[in-house]
Amino acid sequence: xxxxxxxxxxxxxxxxxxxxxxxxxxxxxxxxxxxxxxxxxxxxxxxxxxxxxxxxxxxxxxxxxxxxxxxxxxxxxxxxxxxxxxxxxxxxxxxxxxxxxxxxxxxxxxxxxxxxxxxxxxxxxxxxxxxxxxxxxxxxxxxxxxxxxxxxxxxxxxxxxxxxxxxxxxxxxxxxxxxxxxxxxxxxxxxxxxxxxxxxxxxxxxxxxxxxxxxxxxxxxxxxxxxxxxxxxxxxxxxxxxxxxxxxxxxxxxxxxxxxxxxxxxxxxxxxxxxxxxxxxxxxxxxxxxxxxxxxxxxxxxxxxxxxxxxxxxxxxxxxxxxxxxxxxxxxxxxxxxxxxxxxxxxxxxxxxxxxxxxxxxxxxxxxxxxxxxxxxxxxxxxxxxxxxxxxxxxx
Numbered sequence: 001x002x003x004x005x006x007x008x009x010x011x012x013x014x015x016x017x018x019x020x021x022x023x024x025x026x027x028x029x030x031x032x033x034x035x036x037x038x039x040x041x042x043x044x045x046x047x048x049x050x051x052x053x054x055x056x057x058x059x060x061x062x063x064x065x066x067x068x069x070x071x072x073x074x075x076x077x078x079x080x081x082x083x084x085x086x087x088x089x090x091x092x093x094x095x096x097x098x099x100x101x102x103x104x105x106x107x108x109x110x111x112x113x114x115x116x117x118x119x120x121x122x123x124x125x126x127x128x129x130x131x132x133x134x135x136x137x138x139x140x141x142x143x144x145x146x147x148x149x150x151x152x153x154x155x156x157x158x159x160x161x162x163x164x165x166x167x168x169x170x171x172x173x174x175x176x177x178x179x180x181x182x183x184x185x186x187x188x189x190x191x192x193x194x195x196x197x198x199x200x201x202x203x204x205x206x207x208x209x210x211x212x213x214x215x216x217x218x219x220x221x222x223x224x225x226x227x228x229x230x231x232x233x234x235x236x237x238x239x240x241x242x243x244x245x246x247x248x249x250x251x252x253x254x255x256x257x258x259x260x261x262x263x264x265x266x267x268x269x270x271x272x273x274x275x276x277x278x279x280x281x282x283x284x285x286x287x288x289x290x291x292x293x294x295x296x297x298x299x300x301x302x303x304x305x306x307x308x309x310x311x312x313x314x315x316x317x318x319x320x321x322x323x324x325x326x327x328x329x330x331x332x333x334x335x336x337x338x339x340x341x342x343x344x345x346x347x348x349x350x351x352x353x354x355x356x357x358x359x360x361x362x363x364x365x366x367x368x369x370x371x372x373x374x375x376x377x378x379x380x381x382x383x384x385x386x387x388x389x390x391x392x393x394x395x396x
Contacts, residue, residue, distance in 0.1 A: 138374040231297060235292050295317075295318035325361070
């Protein structure tokens with residue numbers, strides 16, 4: 001493959017965003033990170049939509065949202081999240097797209113253009129890696145850790161036809177039923193729940209020792225997708241839950257007095273201690289947070305046939321009630337109600353781990369994508385800048 005093709009193509013900036021949206025929605029590689037709405041979320045980046053057509057034609061053959069930002073030492077990088085949207089089996093088009101993106105990167109004074117298409121790690125993915133290498137594109141490798149790439153390389157996606165309580169495990173249904181009995185109140189909305197959702201995300205950050213996002217960022221997402229987004233949040237009525245636990249505590253105390261079997265008595269006494277500790281915990285929650293408390297929540301986007309869980313948070317004080325199972329369940333059902341055929345749960349670990357184990361309970365399909373590619377615009381400086389970029393990313 002080389003720069004010279006038997007077909008002629010054109011490359012231009014696209015201002016007709018409706019045209020972009022119509023094109024990407026028809027593509028099997030569609031992702032919300034390539035939508036005009038996502039451009040509004042990433043307003044701290046310089047952004048531009050680029051389009052590729054046959055010469056003299058108006059119908060798009062490829063498009064991409066390119067985000068540009070600064071790197072250390074005055075350098076820049078371009079990033080095409082979950083793009084480029086195109087038919088990667090069209091070798092002539094692919095050659096032209098890579099050539100023009102390299103020129104675009106040079107014009108923007110970016111040392112490389114990073115992209116991570118929604119191509120799975122299979123025979124198609126392997127062929128793409130080989131083809132791009134011949135075009136001078138650097139492959140980021142088959143990474144294993146979540147933090148090594150901007151977008152997750154390993155992902156869990158639920159298909160609507162696979163999500164029914166009959167198909168889910170007994171353990172899942174048992175935990176979901178426990179959550180439903182813990183006096184939950186389900187609320188679905190937007191900005192009116194952003195403050196409570198942000199609080200849950202802060203608690204999640206503290207628990208996992210990671211940096212996520214703040215209230216302003218969540219509201220930016222909701223504003224960018226006003227008709228296609230929602231916060232699904234579980235509020236726990238702690239007062240009612242406390243009353244029930246107190247009742248159970250009294251019943252246990254009475255049973256212990258009436259029982260003569262020593263082994264059973266020891267077992268019940270242990271349960272009684274747990275109930276008393278639970279009473280103390282719930283009383284403390286009411287004292288510090290009130291009688292009705294946000295306990296778990298999800299921020300979702302539904303767009304065409306796809307829906308996405310962008311963020312999920314939980315108050316660890318309610319972990320024993322499995323409230324996160326309920327917030328995820330309600331989010332998934334709501335996205336399907338809105339017309340989605342699949343729900344992207346987001347990233348998971350490569351082989352095993354907490355996220356993969358938890359999400360596996362919802363009967364998803366696990367996917368592995370090829371990962372990241374870089375189009376270098378300066379072969380001499382690229383290795384240095386790549387190391388600086390990695391150092392900066394590892395610090396986050």
